[in-house]
Amino acid sequence: MDFRLTPRQAELKAQARRLADFMERYEAECEENNGLPVSAHESVRDAVLDSGLQAINMPAEWGGAGLTILEQAVVQEELGRLTGALWDMVWRPANALRFCTPQQRERYLIPVIKGERRDCYAVTEPGAGSDPQSVATTATRVADGWRIDGEKWFVTMGDHADFIIVLAAAGEEKAPTLFLVDKEAPGVEMKRVPRFMHTFVYEHPEFTFTDVRVTDDAILGGLGQGYDITRSWFTEERLMIAARTIGAAERALESARDWAVGREQFGRPIAEFQLVQGMLADCAVDIAVNRAYTHQVAWEVTEGTTDRKTLHAKAAMAKLAASEASGRVVDRCVQIFGGRGYDRSYPVERLYRELRVDRIWEGTSEIQRLIIAGELTKRGTGVLNLPGAVG
Numbered sequence: 001m002d003f004r005l006t007p008r009q010a011e012l013k014a015q016a017r018r019l020a021d022f023m024e025r026y027e028a029e030c031e032e033n034n035g036l037p038v039s040a041h042e043s044v045r046d047a048v049l050d051s052g053l054q055a056i057n058m059p060a061e062w063g064g065a066g067l068t069i070l071e072q073a074v075v076q077e078e079l080g081r082l083t084g085a086l087w088d089m090v091w092r093p094a095n096a097l098r099f100c101t102p103q104q105r106e107r108y109l110i111p112v113i114k115g116e117r118r119d120c121y122a123v124t125e126p127g128a129g130s131d132p133q134s135v136a137t138t139a140t141r142v143a144d145g146w147r148i149d150g151e152k153w154f155v156t157m158g159d160h161a162d163f164i165i166v167l168a169a170a171g172e173e174k175a176p177t178l179f180l181v182d183k184e185a186p187g188v189e190m191k192r193v194p195r196f197m198h199t200f201v202y203e204h205p206e207f208t209f210t211d212v213r214v215t216d217d218a219i220l221g222g223l224g225q226g227y228d229i230t231r232s233w234f235t236e237e238r239l240m241i242a243a244r245t246i247g248a249a250e251r252a253l254e255s256a257r258d259w260a261v262g263r264e265q266f267g268r269p270i271a272e273f274q275l276v277q278g279m280l281a282d283c284a285v286d287i288a289v290n291r292a293y294t295h296q297v298a299w300e301v302t303e304g305t306t307d308r309k310t311l312h313a314k315a316a317m318a319k320l321a322a323s324e325a326s327g328r329v330v331d332r333c334v335q336i337f338g339g340r341g342y343d344r345s346y347p348v349e350r351l352y353r354e355l356r357v358d359r360i361w362e363g364t365s366e367i368q369r370l371i372i373a374g375e376l377t378k379r380g381t382g383v384l385n386l387p388g389a390v391g
């Protein structure tokens, strides 16, 4: 076993850290104004292109950075340090767009990779959350294509995106299918834009689709493939969440450690009090063990030798463990900062609010537990094995 980062991984980590450090200047403004002006978006876009970290999940021949899953995790860990979800400004097109036909690729994917357009992914509905198979949005066959009707909620970056990847039940057989829908298409309406607990550089609006007409070439990845395509990327998406939450927790601990060493009460630095030391130590343990496991699973995905079902369960374990552990870390760090930890101008306060959603989206903690338990009961405890282990 060799746990060292390769020179390439170390360079990517440093590059991502430089980008995160540059973007940090926009955090306070984002928090204050619930978003950023066009000029800031443009300057970050230029910085992302300069860093070479655009579309890290897309092949180099299409203009992406073409990173392995482990390399992506290393990058996401650094970007996860940013508050205001500024990490989302470093665009990673939806993996589903890999299923574009050559024509769709030119129109949708390539401009997203170049940073000229943005996509958003609309699966969730008022009545379909953890159970996306119950989507009520329909695509009905009409003479020259399809008519889409329905409602989608929580569409991250729906305010900023140019087009929406919409999951709908198509035809009489209600085949789950993804459609590429331009946001400007007649019948697409952005309705409510709720305020959420976190401050996020983009919004998560609700959309209605009323008699929206698309042609056959709007279908992404084939009729009836929508659910399978969405599911097939859960492993990667969940590992990226694990990586980002670890990066966030690490930043919180760094600042809480520095604060504890410098802040004096009762004539001594608070870091000398054992109750504070206990919190610092527990944070370090939560971060270290979760980083090691996330890297292990990302490495297994990169190696390609572990079977898909096992990887799916392992990614669920990484997401569940890292998002919950990071939540504990920021909670303790807020405590170490005392009243200042409750002040929005302190990054720990923002991270405290922002990490909460990582236990909800891309499958709630309960859904991750169901996946892990399902694997254990149906296939045994092999999911615990290290690659190469017998049995």
Ligand SMILES: Cc1cc2nc3c(=O)[nH]c(=O)nc-3n(C[C@H](O)[C@H](O)[C@H](O)COP(=O)(O)OP(=O)(O)OC[C@H]3O[C@@H](n4cnc5c(N)ncnc54)[C@H](O)[C@@H]3O)c2cc1C
Residues within 6 Å of the ligand: 121, 122, 123, 124, 128, 129, 130, 131, 153, 154, 155, 156, 157, 196, 204, 357, 360, 361, 362, 363, 364, 365, 366, 367, 370
């Ligand atoms: C900020 C934000 C951004 C989002 N971005 C997007 C996006 O871009 N695109 C998109 O499509 N969706 C997005 N989502 C939606 C997100 O994926 C869903 O909120 C999530 O999947 C949970 O669905 P739900 O909210 O309907 O909760 P529900 O499914 O109603 O769950 C409510 C509670 O019941 C529990 N529960 C449900 N089923 C079970 C079960 N079988 N066993 C045990 N417990 C269960 C859940 O764990 C949860 O605790 C976003 C959500 C948020 C908050």
